[in-house]
Amino acid sequence: MAAKLIVTVSGILLIVLVNWYFFFSKRKKTEASFKEGRIQEVRINVKGGYDPDVIVVKKGIPVRLNFYRDETADCSDTIVFGDFNIRKPLPAFRTTSIEILPEKEGEYEFTCGMGMLKGKLIVR
């Protein structure tokens, strides 16, 4: 009986933990750095996800996101910025630059080709 109780409680706790970790835990925000005052730049490492994955940029200034894909796994072979109509292949072990002019404030999600890896571009 005790075993059943332990399994039930830890099962429920585990389910809560899994859902909290993947859906609700806070992610670190990273601000883009300015290069010569004309362009905001961020380097993003791609390996099983985007690192950093929440990027804060300023409105109206061109943004250059340098994606370095540090793996060959198929999942990350494409980057998609749905709101900007951008979809680009990311060749493995290379940097691919994506330039965006954020004209409106808001949060713009970017994902892998299948929508499983996620990141966010926050325009302020």
Add this chain to the structure above:
Amino acid sequence: MAQDPVCGMEVNEKEAVAYSLYKGKKYYFCAQVCKRKFDENPEKYIKADSDKGEKVGEEEEEKESNSIEEDSPGLEKTAEAKKERIDLPIVGMSCASCASTIQKGLSKIRGVDKANVNFATSKATVLYQPKLVNPADFISTVRKSGYEVGTASIEIPIQGMQCASCVQNIEKALLRMRGITKATVNLATEKARVEYIPSETSLAEIKKAIEQTGYKVLDIPPEEELEDMERIVRVKEYKKLKRRFFIGLILGLMIFLGSSPRLFPWIPPFLNNFFVLWLLATPVQFWIGWQFYKGAWGAFKHRNADMNTLIAVGTSAAYLYSLAATLFPSLFESGGLRPEVYFDTSAMIIVLILLGRLLEARAKGQTSEAIKKLIGLQPKTARVKRDGMEMDIPVEEVLVGDVVLVRPGEKIPVDGIIVAGKSSVDESMITGESMPAKKETGDEVIGATINKTGSFEFRATRVGKDTALAQIIKLVQDAQGSKAPIQRLADVIAGYFVPIVISIAIATFVVWFNFGPSPALTFALLNFVAVMIIACPCALGLATPTAVMVGTGKGAENGVLIKGGESLETAHKLDTIVFDKTGTLTKGEPEVTDIITFNSYKEDEILKFAASAEKGSEHPLGEALIKKADETQVGLQDPKNFKAIEGHGIEAEVEKVSVLLGNAKLMRDRNIEVKGLMEKAENLAQEGKTPIYVALAGQPAGLIAVADTLKENSIRSVKKLKKLGLEVIMLTGDNRRTAEAVSRKAGIDRVISEVLPEDKVHEIKKLQSEGKKVAMVGDGINDAPALAQADVGIAIGSGTDVAMEASDITLIKGELQGVVSAIELSKRTIKVIKQNLFWAFFYNTIGIPIAAGVLYPFFGILLNPIFASAAMAFSSVSVVSNSLRLRRVKLKV
């Protein structure tokens, strides 16, 4: 922190790339290049280091005017300044006055001694003092006057840059060169983007300049090679995967056979030993299955969960349970359980999933074949004529305005217009048309098509990114990357899928453990693993993109460019298709259709006099007459005393015979009796033709009918569209009678006539308000607003005009058959997507509960995790294979 004495960058001593000892002091460097420079002449940098402040100032000055620095200070003082000459190719001059505008602008610049702009050669020649002015100023001046300088731009990959100062070094070195107008180096992508004037410098010189600064220039990879690199990596990975799969298969089979002694009694008994099984299963779990752990960990760090997570957790559970049973059987026995191992489960799952990945990789490679084919079409070199010399140059250096030579059998390098020679050209790779097209002076040629029979010269009109092929590639790439709205639900689910599956698996474990039959722990474990393994978000994610990729690629191969998944999806819902008449259904040029004789004149005679008289006019109807006369070779004469009678016709004198051409009113005004022709004229008008009365020497001579005729396959295409269940409507500005005559011929039932061009949008809106899904077919320029308003805008292109903003679908060849192809393709693609999505959803929604054991209480059915993994592996393969079926669709163009 130490300072790099060469570039001035701050370097951490411990992380410094290199250091040098000089006069007992250690100097640290950010890069090998800096060290090399230092070693060559240490004094220079130590000294520079000591008066750093001044150096910074110098550098800034240097940035402002690169050319000054080129000369030695001594020379600068001499009164007689050195002069230089530069030739700039100018683009966009349409007349001689443009030339003088540019010339004036250039002459005004300080330091310019003389500027001369030649309209005929499209060149500006500037004599200037390099100490006072930089050629970059000339370019900005030309641009300010509204013209463009024919510069080429190229991206050069550079190796060995490690710091921001390397970037500056290269940029400076490049800008110091003659003929370079712009240079920006990007450290992140390790590339320099250089804009240059090809007549002043060459790629080789640019490369040399970069290498002189101490960095290595890598070969410039054309798009194609980039693709190739990707392919090489993939092939390598594929081989590795294959090798691992086979080793895994052998080990897995041994474990599988050894695990069931009752089923396979002939197996040598040592294979039944738990420790042997453990020994065999361990490499499968951690070597062959390592990629799952690696992937799962990578995703976990980013708070993502994917396929790898499910597989890694699922197989690890089975493996660890078995390991415990192997090492501590007494623990299980004391709890009343028989120690059992499931090494076969964990190993076979891994092997089967690898097999699935192998098959999927192969199939996925085939989905992008069409775009690879397009990229492979790009020619590499061009033979151009410059300054009277023929030379072979890389295609990137061809400029607008260059005269390019093409011999039989060669690929045409860029788009242009033939200036000399004639030939036939195979354009099938761009337009999908299999018959070679005849080309002569004045005709347009498309880059990447193949010259068949003759040699010719053409003037380049579009190069680089602007060529039809480059635009097609871009369009197709964009389209292949886009998603159809139908995918949205699958995407939303994919985002939440894995954590939810993990939760279901945990719940399954708890329920089986608490309420399941004995041995509860075993049931709980196996069903937990089965749920984890059977879930397959991949099939969901692949359903639409693979079909869109194959579908749009197939379209491009047939001259049908589809803007994206959304257009593709809307196209299959269409129920109404509206055709613009002129230039879409019809050829857009009037032609002579009938000649009716009167008063014993012959057809040829009437045509000769009428067409000769029209030689003076510029009316389109006149042109049709002249064209017909040319074709039948009736012998045109020059008219005398030509006079246009506005709104009615013309009169002239040909071979001393007075000729009168025009409508019935003109004849009546001149008292020419045309009663005998009236009825025939009326019949012609009924057929949508324009009858022209011809009177010779004051006597009626006959009628010539002119009409805009239907394109060859308009009738067939309309019929096919009707068969597909679409309502076909014709939209035109013509009067009702003409419009109805044309529509009758084309087999169109509904006509909207007498529509002003600006009202076309309104008519489309009206149809939409009837609840119809409307496609508009028209040319991309005049009909742009209507195309944009329609649910699907289909632009009929011709040759090189590819990028049509307003349209969803562009038909490269101006044939209506493409409309049928586009709609057929859309229907097929959407059908495949629906099948894929159904399969993927059905599979997951049915598979997961069965794996969890919901059928067990009723039917005693449980899913063995090994079967679960086989089902999972083949679900994504089946989705991709289903999409690949689209490659075999036959589109008749």
